[in-house]
Amino acid sequence: MQTARAQLISPELHERFRTAERVVVLTGAGVSAESGVPTFRGGGNTTVWKGMPFDVISSATMVQRDLPAVWEWFDYRRNLLKQLKPNAAHHAIADWQQQFPHLTVVTQNIDGLHQAAGTNNVIELHGSIWRSRCIDCNSRPEIPRDERRDSLCYECGNHLRPDVVLFGEMLPPGAFELAVERAAASDLCLVVGTSALVYPAAGLPEIAKSSGAFVCEVNPERTPLSDLCDEVITGKAGDLLPLFSQ
Numbered sequence: 001m002q003t004a005r006a007q008l009i010s011p012e013l014h015e016r017f018r019t020a021e022r023v024v025v026l027t028g029a030g031v032s033a034e035s036g037v038p039t040f041r042g043g044g045n046t047t048v049w050k051g052m053p054f055d056v057i058s059s060a061t062m063v064q065r066d067l068p069a070v071w072e073w074f075d076y077r078r079n080l081l082k083q084l085k086p087n088a089a090h091h092a093i094a095d096w097q098q099q100f101p102h103l104t105v106v107t108q109n110i111d112g113l114h115q116a117a118g119t120n121n122v123i124e125l126h127g128s129i130w131r132s133r134c135i136d137c138n139s140r141p142e143i144p145r146d147e148r149r150d151s152l153c154y155e156c157g158n159h160l161r162p163d164v165v166l167f168g169e170m171l172p173p174g175a176f177e178l179a180v181e182r183a184a185a186s187d188l189c190l191v192v193g194t195s196a197l198v199y200p201a202a203g204l205p206e207i208a209k210s211s212g213a214f215v216c217e218v219n220p221e222r223t224p225l226s227d228l229c230d231e232v233i234t235g236k237a238g239d240l241l242p243l244f245s246q
């Protein structure tokens, strides 16, 4: 009787997974879906907050126009996250640190669940919901889980904003460059739970592919990246990722 793994993961991917040295894992909201974190797009709908599509409330323009409204959106999501835990997909990825000499986890997620599962040196392309940033002196205070969030900077007294990358804003200095470097040096690139619509993050698998890496997508739905991939595994990350190391 063929094991579940054998049915879902090709002998070639299994061999690549067994022998890979340099692995890059790019994740999106889908890897946190089984933890209860709402995704942005799913079932054809796009997340709307108080009548605004998420890429409007999560935009640089909105910070200029109405910072309290932006905070209300991120405070709501942070309070949701407080009860949520990493799922089997986050834990599988964390365990891969023991298997691969060079594992780089690049995430678009701001939820901190990879780190909560024990993954080190996560490249947070879009920042973190657990940090604020001063709009003037750029200090980045952590937001304590169980205390009220400060709205003014301790250093200079100016307003704090969420330390996340909003639409129309540059990614954190060096983060994307490091992700590109690792993707270009990788021999296996796993793309997990992303609709691959937001750039420049969605451009990373192509960089890995054009540098010779084997690219595999894990997602219940096809994405604009599926045709580029050497292998597409259709299903939930929490069900599938633990199978890779079996």
Ligand code: BV8
Pocket: 027, 028, 029, 030, 031, 033, 034, 039, 040, 041, 042, 054, 055, 058, 108, 109, 110, 126, 164, 165, 166, 167, 168, 169, 170, 171, 192, 193, 194, 195, 196, 197, 198, 199, 200, 201, 218, 219, 220, 221, 223, 235, 236, 237, 238
């Ligand atoms: C910038 C933080 C440069 C805030 C986020 C090129 C072409 C077109 C547009 C652009 C381009 N270059 C730049 C742009 C503009 C824009 C962009 O890409 N727009 C898109 C909408 C077209 N990009 C930017 O603005 C970026 N900045 O380019 O700066 C610049 C700046 C100034 C001047 C000159 C140049 C900044 C983008 C970052 C924005 N911030 N997040 C917040 O969280 O609110 S983006 C946010 O949305 C997420 O971080 C993520 O990146 C994206 C959501 O995508 P996913 O994570 O993939 O989630 P989604 O719900 O869409 O999909 C979930 C998937 O999981 C689905 O496929 C589903 O099937 C799957 N799934 C569901 N369940 C499971 C599952 N998979 C596995 N298991 C499951 N159980």
